[in-house]
Amino acid sequence: MIVTQRAAQATDPLSVPSNAPEHCPGTESEQAGKADACNGCANQEICASNTPKGPDPALPFIRARMASVKRKLLVLSGKGGVGKSTFTAQLGWAFAADDSTQTGVMDVDISGPSIPTILGIAAEQVHSSAQGWSPVYVQDNLGVMSVGFMLPSSKDAVMWRGPKKNGLIAQFLKDVDWGELDYLVIDTPPGTSDEHLSVVQYLKESGIDGAILITTPQEVALQDVRREFDFCRKVGVKVLGLVENMSGFVCPSCKGESQIFKPSTGGAERLAKELSIPLLGKVPLDPRIGKSADYGVSFLDEYPESPASIAYIDIIEKIREALGDA
Amino acid sequence: MAIQETPVARRLKTVKHVVIVLSGKGGVGKSSVSAQLALSLHASSPNVRVGILDVDLTGPSIPRMLGLDGHGVHQSSDGWVPVYADAKSGGEPRLACMSVGFLLKNRGDSVVWRGPKKNAMIRQFLSDVRWGELDYLVIDTPPGTSDEHLSLMEHLAPVQSKLSAVIVTTPQAVALLDAMKCLSFTRAVSLPVLGLVENMSGYVCPCCGEVSNVFSTGGGEEMARREKLTFLGSMPVDTELVTLLDAAESDRKNGGDDDNAASAEAEARSFELLQRYQATSSAKLFSTITAEVTRAVAAGMAKESGGEPPESG
Numbered sequence: 001m002i003v004t005q006r007a008a009q010a011t012d013p014l015s016v017p018s019n020a021p022e023h024c025p026g027t028e029s030e031q032a033g034k035a036d037a038c039n040g041c042a043n044q045e046i047c048a049s050n051t052p053k054g055p056d057p058a059l060p061f062i063r064a065r066m067a068s069v070k071r072k073l074l075v076l077s078g079k080g081g082v083g084k085s086t087f088t089a090q091l092g093w094a095f096a097a098d099d100s101t102q103t104g105v106m107d108v109d110i111s112g113p114s115i116p117t118i119l120g121i122a123a124e125q126v127h128s129s130a131q132g133w134s135p136v137y138v139q140d141n142l143g144v145m146s147v148g149f150m151l152p153s154s155k156d157a158v159m160w161r162g163p164k165k166n167g168l169i170a171q172f173l174k175d176v177d178w179g180e181l182d183y184l185v186i187d188t189p190p191g192t193s194d195e196h197l198s199v200v201q202y203l204k205e206s207g208i209d210g211a212i213l214i215t216t217p218q219e220v221a222l223q224d225v226r227r228e229f230d231f232c233r234k235v236g237v238k239v240l241g242l243v244e245n246m247s248g249f250v251c252p253s254c255k256g257e258s259q260i261f262k263p264s265t266g267g268a269e270r271l272a273k274e275l276s277i278p279l280l281g282k283v284p285l286d287p288r289i290g291k292s293a294d295y296g297v298s299f300l301d302e303y304p305e306s307p308a309s310i311a312y313i314d315i316i317e318k319i320r321e322a323l324g325d326a
Numbered sequence: 327m328a329i330q331e332t333p334v335a336r337r338l339k340t341v342k343h344v345v346i347v348l349s350g351k352g353g354v355g356k357s358s359v360s361a362q363l364a365l366s367l368h369a370s371s372p373n374v375r376v377g378i379l380d381v382d383l384t385g386p387s388i389p390r391m392l393g394l395d396g397h398g399v400h401q402s403s404d405g406w407v408p409v410y411a412d413a414k415s416g417g418e419p420r421l422a423c424m425s426v427g428f429l430l431k432n433r434g435d436s437v438v439w440r441g442p443k444k445n446a447m448i449r450q451f452l453s454d455v456r457w458g459e460l461d462y463l464v465i466d467t468p469p470g471t472s473d474e475h476l477s478l479m480e481h482l483a484p485v486q487s488k489l490s491a492v493i494v495t496t497p498q499a500v501a502l503l504d505a506m507k508c509l510s511f512t513r514a515v516s517l518p519v520l521g522l523v524e525n526m527s528g529y530v531c532p533c534c535g536e537v538s539n540v541f542s543t544g545g546g547e548e549m550a551r552r553e554k555l556t557f558l559g560s561m562p563v564d565t566e567l568v569t570l571l572d573a574a575e576s577d578r579k580n581g582g583d584d585d586n587a588a589s590a591e592a593e594a595r596s597f598e599l600l601q602r603y604q605a606t607s608s609a610k611l612f613s614t615i616t617a618e619v620t621r622a623v624a625a626g627m628a629k630e631s632g633g634e635p636p637e638s639g
Contacts, residue, residue, distance in 0.1 A: 022446040078385050078436075080352005080469040085500075111470035112350050112504045157350075157471045157507040159514065162441030165472070190352040190469055191384035192436045193444070218572045220357070224385040226434035234438060254534035260563055264572050287540050294499035294542070 017043065018166045018198065059205060061174040065132075066206035069104070069181040071323060074199065074211040074237065078224025080190035082216045083245040083283075085114040086293050088187035091212075092119070093298045094316045096142035101182045104135060106172055107146035108199055109189035110165045111158050116148040120296020124149055131177040145176050162194035169198045190224070192231040200235045209323060210240035212280070215271070217247055217263035222271050229275050240322045241280035243315055244268035249285040250307070260285060278322070281315040283308050333453035335484035337405075341377070341460040343623045344482065345520070348512070349494040350504025352469035355525040355561075357387040358571055359494045360466035364392075365603050366616040367462050368412070368421050377408065377460045379451055380425035381478060382468035383444050384437050389427035391571040393599050399428045405456040412600060421600075424455050441473040448477045462623075469504075471511040479515045490518045490626055492558065492619065496526045497545035505546075509553060520622040521556035522546055523615060529563040537562075556622065558615045564608040570599070 015026035023037030032038070033048025041047075066072070075088045088105060095103040107115035116122040116136075124136040126149045135143030147158060147168060160168075178184065189195055200208065211232055215225040225242070232239050244267060249260045263269075272279035283289075286308040292299040300309050320326040338344070347360045357380070364378040380388035389395050392411045400407045409428055410419035426437060426447065439447070457463065468474050482489055491512050495505035505522070512519050524546025528537045540563060550557035603609055 016440060018440055020440070020442065022442040024442075079387075080385075081354055081496075081501075082352075109470075111472045112352070112507065114351075114500045114503070117500050117503060154503055155506045155510050157510040157514065159471050159476060159511055161473050161476060191382075192438045193384050194440050194473070197438065197440060216353075218568060220387045220390050220572055221353075223387070223390060223433055227385065227436035230434050230436035231438055234436065249529065249538075249540065251531035251534060251536055252538055253536040254531060256531060256533035258532050258565070260529060260540070260565055260568065262565065262569050262572065264569060285540060287538060287542070290498045290500075290541050 018163050018194065019043075056170075056202075058170040058174055058202065062170065062202050063205050065174050065176075065178065066203065069178060069184045069206070071183045071209045071325070072203060072206065073183065073185050073209055073240075073319075075185060075187050075214065076196070076211050076228050076232070077190060077214040077221075078192065078226070078228040079215070079221045082214050082221055084190075084214050085109070085118055085187050086289060087212070087214055087243060087245065088185050089115065089118040089293070090298070090300060090312050091185050091316060091319070092138075092142055092144075093300055094313065095183045095185070096139060097300075099141060102141050102180055103143070104178050104181045104184040105142070105144045105187065106176075106184060107144070107148065107187045108169050108172065108195045109187060110147050110160060110168060110195065112189065113146045113148035114293075115144060115146045115187055117296060118293045119144055122148065122154065122296065126150060129177065132175045133171075134177055143178065143181075145172055165194050166198040169195060170202055173202050192228060196231065197235070200237060208237050210238045212240050212319065213242045213277075214245055215242060215268050216245055216261050217259070217267040218261040219265045221261070222265065222268070225271065226275070229277070239275075239277050240319060241278040242268050242272045242275075243280050244282040246285040247282040252287075257284075278318070280318045281311050283311045283315070332481075332484050334449065334481045337453050337455070337457070338463075338482075338485050338488070341457060341463045341485075341488065343461065343490070344463045344465065344485065344488050345619065345623065346465045346467060346478070346489065346491045346517070347494060348467055348475070348491050348508050349469060349501075350471065350506070350508035351495070351501045354494050354496045354501055356469070356494050357382070357391055357466050358567070359492070359523055359525060359561075360464050361388060361391045361571060362567075362603075362608065362612045363492070363616060363619065364421060364462075364464045365600060366609065366612050367464075367620070368600065369604060370613070370616060370620065373420070374461045375420040375422075375459055377422040377424070377457050377463040378466065379455075379463060380423075380427065380466045381448055381451065381474050382466060383426045383439060383447055383474065385468065386425045386427035388423060388425045388466055390573060392423055393573050394423060395427070395433065395573070397428050399424070402456060405454045408455055408457065415600070422457060422460070424451055444473050445477040448474060449481050452481050471507060475511065479517065486516075490520045490623055492520050492523060493555075494523045494525055495546050495549070497524055497539070497542045497560075499542075499545065501541070502545050502549050505549065506553075509555075518626055519555055520619055520626070521558035522550045523558045524560035526563050527560040532565070556618065558618050559611065561608060561611055561615075564606060566606045567603075567608045570602055570606060
């Protein structure tokens, strides 16, 4: 007989500890400690004994550290290379444009940190003080933390499995001396895996104010964004809205607009409607955005008149509104 | 060296070469290069057999690109049956495809898995899929150098001599930085690199023909020279190809969730895909890359029997 194989999806992803075996039923489950998969797990006895399970020891420290952070934002996208880091950087710069606003940018893309390059601080190092690790400052009110600052050379690959990545993310949240922050913008790697679960888990108590989903117009990207939205729903993170990046390209010589990544299935507009989330805006593809990112300068400051800058500023304004900070 | 008999080794005995498509950065076109490599290898000879395995578990794009959205995987006594992209071509199917996308109920379902579970899935893909005789198995990977990559290398260790990698990058500095990390990874796990592909190098304006370097240009070639890698070629942004792989022609009137209709439609389309791909301008450019890959793989095998893999560390 032919049987169609389906992936089992019953457990609550948030209740599976990072060092659990492959088929962990989740610590909150009835089956905790009793399922077949639990045999050999280091935590089996704790789960089976039904005693109240202690939270992660890092949690109180994270809560204490995050108490001085007003707004915590996630920048997400299922797909890679759609402009998460570029958008995060623009958002950071835009928030920090107001001298009285303290902004932090945290890059949890452990195996491909781009934030240091985009913000033009790739050569910096992290210093530790009595208060913890000091973020690297782009300007007085814009602090940044990324694994990129900790590598001996930019060529070095970080080949880590999940638990080690989670450990570093916990450290970023509890050991970094962020100080008083108005905004903490968190840039994530593509996908819905360890890094995403860990950030959400660690910030559950402190609360995440919302997530911004980034996409490009073609269906291949929208598919992945649908998955990311599903992830947000599963873990209970509010989605502030969707941004369509690389939306149309204006030829610098003839000014004719063409679609490099065609919105074959209606693009972000249709997806936003389908998922009933706001479409925050569309940013056209401008080669100067990529250039600015390579040189580590702020696109908004360099080309304030360009259509892309206007789109960015409009989107950022909408995000402020959605947060109630406008 | 005696090959250890792990289930993966046993299963991959009938596979001649494994080509892993890597890139440190996301969205540079790993999946589209993998898909093109598979299509182009498939077209290179009337009896070459190609498999394509998508280990991007949280963002599988291969099903969409090969027009196989909506298919399910069937179980047989000899393991999972891959989905054949050329099932409708009449002859013996020889383009096998496997992805986590085939295992999801809905297109929008997310796979929220941590490392150990991803590791198990990859092991299953390698040991439980009934690939049959294959000349090439192309493996599409997620961005980064993390769980999926380490698991892949770990499980493929018994067939190390069949492995080689192709690195994909785009020309801008941010992507090259990640490509360098990826290269360090291949060196750390002693995976021979066949060469580097520079993707999205230049875009031809459809109205005036002006070439703009949307993501700059030449960076990949420069990196290949610096790191003494073979430069396999650069691919411009080809909207025709983007549209083709995005399957724009599929008319999804009701969201496309109707399983039967979607898969029947998809089957008809995927067979067409092979022919339509041949008509794109990218296909011609890519065929030189494929020729280079085939040549390097064959040369690598020859060298392999003599000793060390061709590594310019």
